[in-house]
Amino acid sequence: MSPEREHTEAAATSEAWPLDDRGIGYGDGLFETVLVRDGKPQLWEAHLARLTWGCRVLGIPLPQRDMLERPLSQAGRGLAVLKLILSRGSGGRGYAPPAAPTPRLRWQLLPFAPAPARWASGVRVRLCRLQLGIQPALAGFKHLNRLENVLARGEWTDADIAEGVLCDSEGRLIEATCMNLFWQRNGHLETPRLDRCGVAGTLRAELLERLPMSEVDAVPDVMASAEAVWIGNSLQGVWPVARLDGAEGEVLNCWPIGAEHRRLQAVAHALLGYPAWLDD
Amino acid sequence: MSPEREHTEAAATSEAWPLDDRGIGYGDGLFETVLVRDGKPQLWEAHLARLTWGCRVLGIPLPQRDMLERPLSQAGRGLAVLKLILSRGSGGRGYAPPAAPTPRLRWQLLPFAPAPARWASGVRVRLCRLQLGIQPALAGFKHLNRLENVLARGEWTDADIAEGVLCDSEGRLIEATCMNLFWQRNGHLETPRLDRCGVAGTLRAELLERLPMSEVDAVPDVMASAEAVWIGNSLQGVWPVARLDGAEGEVLNCWPIGAEHRRLQAVAHALLGYPAWLDD
Numbered sequence: 001m002s003p004e005r006e007h008t009e010a011a012a013t014s015e016a017w018p019l020d021d022r023g024i025g026y027g028d029g030l031f032e033t034v035l036v037r038d039g040k041p042q043l044w045e046a047h048l049a050r051l052t053w054g055c056r057v058l059g060i061p062l063p064q065r066d067m068l069e070r071p072l073s074q075a076g077r078g079l080a081v082l083k084l085i086l087s088r089g090s091g092g093r094g095y096a097p098p099a100a101p102t103p104r105l106r107w108q109l110l111p112f113a114p115a116p117a118r119w120a121s122g123v124r125v126r127l128c129r130l131q132l133g134i135q136p137a138l139a140g141f142k143h144l145n146r147l148e149n150v151l152a153r154g155e156w157t158d159a160d161i162a163e164g165v166l167c168d169s170e171g172r173l174i175e176a177t178c179m180n181l182f183w184q185r186n187g188h189l190e191t192p193r194l195d196r197c198g199v200a201g202t203l204r205a206e207l208l209e210r211l212p213m214s215e216v217d218a219v220p221d222v223m224a225s226a227e228a229v230w231i232g233n234s235l236q237g238v239w240p241v242a243r244l245d246g247a248e249g250e251v252l253n254c255w256p257i258g259a260e261h262r263r264l265q266a267v268a269h270a271l272l273g274y275p276a277w278l279d280d
Numbered sequence: 281m282s283p284e285r286e287h288t289e290a291a292a293t294s295e296a297w298p299l300d301d302r303g304i305g306y307g308d309g310l311f312e313t314v315l316v317r318d319g320k321p322q323l324w325e326a327h328l329a330r331l332t333w334g335c336r337v338l339g340i341p342l343p344q345r346d347m348l349e350r351p352l353s354q355a356g357r358g359l360a361v362l363k364l365i366l367s368r369g370s371g372g373r374g375y376a377p378p379a380a381p382t383p384r385l386r387w388q389l390l391p392f393a394p395a396p397a398r399w400a401s402g403v404r405v406r407l408c409r410l411q412l413g414i415q416p417a418l419a420g421f422k423h424l425n426r427l428e429n430v431l432a433r434g435e436w437t438d439a440d441i442a443e444g445v446l447c448d449s450e451g452r453l454i455e456a457t458c459m460n461l462f463w464q465r466n467g468h469l470e471t472p473r474l475d476r477c478g479v480a481g482t483l484r485a486e487l488l489e490r491l492p493m494s495e496v497d498a499v500p501d502v503m504a505s506a507e508a509v510w511i512g513n514s515l516q517g518v519w520p521v522a523r524l525d526g527a528e529g530e531v532l533n534c535w536p537i538g539a540e541h542r543r544l545q546a547v548a549h550a551l552l553g554y555p556a557w558l559d560d
Binding site: 013014015016017018019020021022023024025026027028031058059085087094095096097099106107108130132133134135137138143144145146147148149150151152153154157169177178197 | 293
């Protein structure tokens with residue numbers, strides 16, 4: 001890539017997946033999508049920590065750090081997304097994993113631009129009909145079995161709806177389809193517990209470390225008493241939620257976007273190198 | 281492949297998976313593993329029916345039948361396994377599926393031999409510690425999100441244990457890691473309902489059509505009153521269960537293998553072209 005280039009405009013990738021890879025066969029692997037700024041991965045330690053967690057749960061050997069960082073040399077200047085996929089590799093007999101797996105790492109480096117208008121004005125989200133299955137053995141880390149997210153995201157096509165909020169099969173709030181969920185009640189920050197299902201985002205992990213925020217079990221009704229609601233992840237930053245719709249399109253709650261929202265955004269965006277809410 | 285060859289000895293395959301395929305990214309696709317005898321797929325209509333079901337649920341266009349059958353021309357004589365993987369293809373924005381997906385079909389043709397000793401003498405199975413999450417939206421059809429099966433199959437390495445039996449998170453019997461479960465109580469055949477989780481096998485579907493057999497909710501304790509227990513799928517046929525162990529290795533139940541077992545095997549194996557229980 002040309003060093004003069006301001007942004008990563010074209011995708012750079014590693015080679016393809018062989019047919020017998022367990023990542024394609026069973027979703028037997030992990031992934032991370034990492035914001036890269038001027039060749040530097042943002043929240044990199046948090047991404048490595050989550051990948052390490054997933055490797056430990058699935059019994060996949062973690063690649064050396066320099067292997068994971070190698071694609072960054074092709075990122076150029078500006079913003080990009082590095083998508084890393086780590087599978088258990090080939091082998092084993094059917095579902096039985098091989099005794100000594102040789103994991104396979106593949107990556108894509110893609111152009112990326114955030115959505116400053118959503119930082120500023122907030123977004124409209126909806127409750128999804130799909131409920132996440134409760135599976136503690138797969139909760140929190142970022143594995144490749146993501147059909148629930150695909151089905152949930154397929155519930156709407158209206159471009160005015162930025163995200164869908166998911167509950168588990170017992171009615172608890174969990175997350176948005178590709179973002180975590182945060183709210184403030186009685187002046188206190190809360191986010192759903194993710195030990196039964198859901199993906200524990202890296203931005204969420206960093207915010208839990210830096211802010212007084214509790215992990216709680218809650219149902220969608222708590223939204224009615226929330227002073228502010230946000231969704232966010234390590235690529236997009238934090239979007240205030242201006243309106244929550246039900247699954248049938250009915251308006252459930254609205255929130256004026258104000259100073260209350262900016263404090264969380266300021267902390268989150270400082271971590272990602274974004275302005276607090278308005279693009280420069 | 282040489283027409284003189286008695287068995288399919290080497291793998292024949294289609295080309296590799298591109299990096300941006302949604303099958304690898306999210307497990308966004310389906311698969312079928314089909315017993316092929318002398319180039320003819322066994323239980324083919326049942327496999328096509330399940331693939332059609334999965335395509336309908338996930339919103340993936342079903343390929344033309346002749347596309348699905350094309351690999352069979354390379355199967356040669358004898359037994360082989362055709363593994364078909366159908367993904368939603370590339371595209372979309374993150375989890376959001378593309379409005380008009382171009383599905384991607386890939387296949388492998390692999391040598392196969394069943395295990396006649398298991399038909400004859402039965403097998404030892406164990407209860408798995410992992411409990412299947414309850415997710416009706418993904419129950420029954422054969423999608424690519426199979427980490428639960430991988431984790432369950434990874435619970436033991438003792439070669440004397442042929443399979444693991446899985447319950448759902450509410451304690452109901454569901455299936456074995458890659459087989460369905462059948463038993464006889466009071467002279468009547470039963471198999472678990474699979475509308476909350478599990479994979480509805482093609483052999484199971486054919487047996488439900490041909491035999492008086494009920495789909496039931498049951499807990500592992502019913503095994504104590506079963507006259508006979510079997511596990512089976514469309515590749516291996518039907519294995520009588522001679523012994524059921526608990527997850528800690530304790531013996532829960534034993535069954536002498538006898539005439540009771542042979543009737544179900546006879547019906548199942550006739551469908552697959554296998555002898556009722558002894559290899560010829």
